[in-house]
Amino acid sequence: MVARxxxxxxxLVDAVQxxxxxxIIALQGMGTQMSPLALVREIIRSxxxxxxxxxxxxxxxxxxxxxxxxxxxxxxxxxxxxxxGMANAxxxxxxxxxxxxxxxxxxxxxxxxxxxxxxxxxxxxxxxxGADLINIHxxxxxxxxxxxxxxxxxACRALEPDVAILHAHRADLYGNVQFFPKPIWTDVDVxxxxxxxxxxxxxxxxxxxxxxxxxxxxxxxxxxxxxxxxVPYGAHPCSLYPNYxxxxxxxxxxxTMSRTxxxxxxxxxKYILEPASHAEYLQRVxxxxxxxxxxxxx
Amino acid sequence: MTHxxxxxxxxxxxxxxxxxxxxxxxxxLNGTVSFIPVAAILLARETHAPGLTWVAGAVGVDAQxxxxxxxxxxxxxxxxxxxxxxxxxDMWSYVHRGTLETFCIRGAQIDKYGNVNNTVxxxxxxxxxxxxxxxxxxxxxxxxxxxxIWSTTHNRRTFVxxxxxxxxxxxxxxxxxxERLGLKNGPQLVVTDLGVMDFEPESKRMRLKxxxxxxxxxxxxxxxxFELIIPDEVPETPPPTEREIHLLRDVIDPRGMRKLEFRxxxxxxxxxx
Numbered sequence: 145m146v147a148r149x150x151x152x153x154x155x156l157v158d159a160v161q162x163x164x165x166x167x168i169i170a171l172q173g174m175g176t177q178m179s180p181l182a183l184v185r186e187i188i189r190s191x192x193x194x195x196x197x198x199x200x201x202x203x204x205x206x207x208x209x210x211x212x213x214x215x216x217x218x219x220x221x222x223x224x225x226x227x228x229g230m231a232n233a234x235x236x237x238x239x240x241x242x243x244x245x246x247x248x249x250x251x252x253x254x255x256x257x258x259x260x261x262x263x264x265x266x267x268x269x270x271x272x273x274g275a276d277l278i279n280i281h282x283x284x285x286x287x288x289x290x291x292x293x294x295x296x297x298x299a300c301r302a303l304e305p306d307v308a309i310l311h312a313h314r315a316d317l318y319g320n321v322q323f324f325p326k327p328i329w330t331d332v333d334v335x336x337x338x339x340x341x342x343x344x345x346x347x348x349x350x351x352x353x354x355x356x357x358x359x360x361x362x363x364x365x366x367x368x369x370x371x372x373x374x375v376p377y378g379a380h381p382c383s384l385y386p387n388y389x390x391x392x393x394x395x396x397x398x399x400t401m402s403r404t405x406x407x408x409x410x411x412x413x414k415y416i417l418e419p420a421s422h423a424e425y426l427q428r429v430x431x432x433x434x435x436x437x438x439x440x441x442x
Numbered sequence: 443m444t445h446x447x448x449x450x451x452x453x454x455x456x457x458x459x460x461x462x463x464x465x466x467x468x469x470x471l472n473g474t475v476s477f478i479p480v481a482a483i484l485l486a487r488e489t490h491a492p493g494l495t496w497v498a499g500a501v502g503v504d505a506q507x508x509x510x511x512x513x514x515x516x517x518x519x520x521x522x523x524x525x526x527x528x529x530x531x532d533m534w535s536y537v538h539r540g541t542l543e544t545f546c547i548r549g550a551q552i553d554k555y556g557n558v559n560n561t562v563x564x565x566x567x568x569x570x571x572x573x574x575x576x577x578x579x580x581x582x583x584x585x586x587x588x589x590x591i592w593s594t595t596h597n598r599r600t601f602v603x604x605x606x607x608x609x610x611x612x613x614x615x616x617x618x619x620x621e622r623l624g625l626k627n628g629p630q631l632v633v634t635d636l637g638v639m640d641f642e643p644e645s646k647r648m649r650l651k652x653x654x655x656x657x658x659x660x661x662x663x664x665x666x667x668f669e670l671i672i673p674d675e676v677p678e679t680p681p682p683t684e685r686e687i688h689l690l691r692d693v694i695d696p697r698g699m700r701k702l703e704f705r706x707x708x709x710x711x712x713x714x715x
Contacts, residue, residue: 222575
């Protein structure tokens with residue numbers, strides 16, 4: 145699908161209207177890095193349901209969405225909070241049979257998305273040969289023989305998410321999205337190309353001329369982007385290198401509170417459901433003091 | 443002159459033991475929550491293997507972060523690198539072809555053939571415990587890597603007869619079963635909080651190599667949920683040198699991030715921020 149060159153700037157509230165119940169969402173992010181979490185909080189506030197969430201490394205945003213009842217299925221290679229420990233809502237929901245986890249190796253999942261991005265039926269990999277993972281999703285991974293050499297490889301079926309959601313450093317109003325120092329992680333690279341729609345939140349919206357002066361930083365061109373939302377600190381509590389670090393205080397608070405269902409609910413109320421806006425959220429997490437803290441890398 | 447340290451802890455011994463496995467020719471990339479391997483990489487570079495190539499967080503080529511900071515996939519680890527490796531095209535190409543050949547892993551379950559599980563305890567669809575997932579080791583087990591396994595929980599829950607779910611391929615069913623699948627290399631060494639194991643070349647069964655100071659062979663055997671191959675003579679794991687301990691404590695990991703990997707470590711070793 146082609147997004148035309150036009151003004152795509154909108155609010156978080158408007159942007160989530162592009163997401164529908166039952167959609168497959170490709171959510172950018174690592175355990176503690178670079179994830180569009182302001183948008184995730186808006187998805188939770190708008191009470192989306194039955195989402196399938198695709199992540200390479202599932203983290204805190206996914207755990208919140210699961211706790212809030214937005215998620216039916218997860219496709220990922222791992223779900224945790226890095227050194228802050230288990231993603232407790234994820235663990236509880238899978239153990240209770242409330243959600244399904246479709247685990248892949250990283251290269252299997254990326255091959256599925258990359259096939260989707262190229263309009264190919266599948267791509268092949270050797271990753272995971274001999275392991276149990278391929279047996280749990282026979283609909284999407286299958287051992288085949290190379291037609292030339294007979295070598296056994298795994299075919300990974302194309303995956304085209306309905307919407308990719310990402311957070312980046314800056315963009316212009318058309319949706320030319322820039323990353324600093326440059327686009328690096330796989331989700332920034334493969335997710336937007338594979339998805340049918342793309343929503344990007346950014347730290348700041350800049351002039352088109354500024355993008356033209358620095359095209360080396362542009363990772364996604366305007367014709368793949370459907371919505372741009374300006375959200376300073378939009379990855380919080382995850383980091384956006386080199387702008388700000390992850391918020392250790394909030395991560396630790398969530399890791400502790402999410403040990404119980406009740407604690408998780410209290411956390412969601414306090415930080416996601418009660419704040420009426422992103423600005424109110426930033427106040428709740430400690431305001432200027434917290435933002436100064438995460439701007440100091442160590 | 444090298445002086446052996448008298449005063450050292452298990453985490454330090456594990457880092458030093460792992461570091462001594464790495465050579466100048468190694469090109470190593472690290473995964474998530476890998477403080478012990480990353481400390482070992484930095485230590486090897488400061489001592490016997492200055493030419494070792496480290497791809498920090500699988501992104502920062504030959505990075506020089508100075509010391510261990512946040513987590514091991516964080517961009518802070520990329521400091522002073524020579525290149526930010528684009529993940530999809532570059533990193534995965536080098537991993538598939540075997541240019542990046544060495545990887546360190548750990549998991550909730552490890553069996554006698556070095557197969558590792560970090561996916562579920564029990565049945566996949568109705569798990570007793572849902573674990574985080576295989577992440578990169580699911581890839582690396584099948585992509586011809588020289589694999590170093592570390593574990594801070596050497597007990598019968600971790601060291602099991604057979605993994606509940608085969609997430610990272612080791613020597614499969616032993617013998618030549620890995621080779622028959624066309625997979626090269628495989629697990630090289632297992633470094634735990636009790637000792638060091640390798641794999642017997644023919645059967646590919648795990649074999650005790652050394653026990654740490656103060657650990658008896660009998661105790662290690664009791665803490666292992668399968669029958670280890672135990673040679674007649676089992677030496678003590680060579681201790682760290684005073685220099686290694688100084689580098690580790692004062693230069694590479696002054697915040698003690700490596701201690702986060704031990705059960706009961708509780709809060710972050712460094713939470714002053």
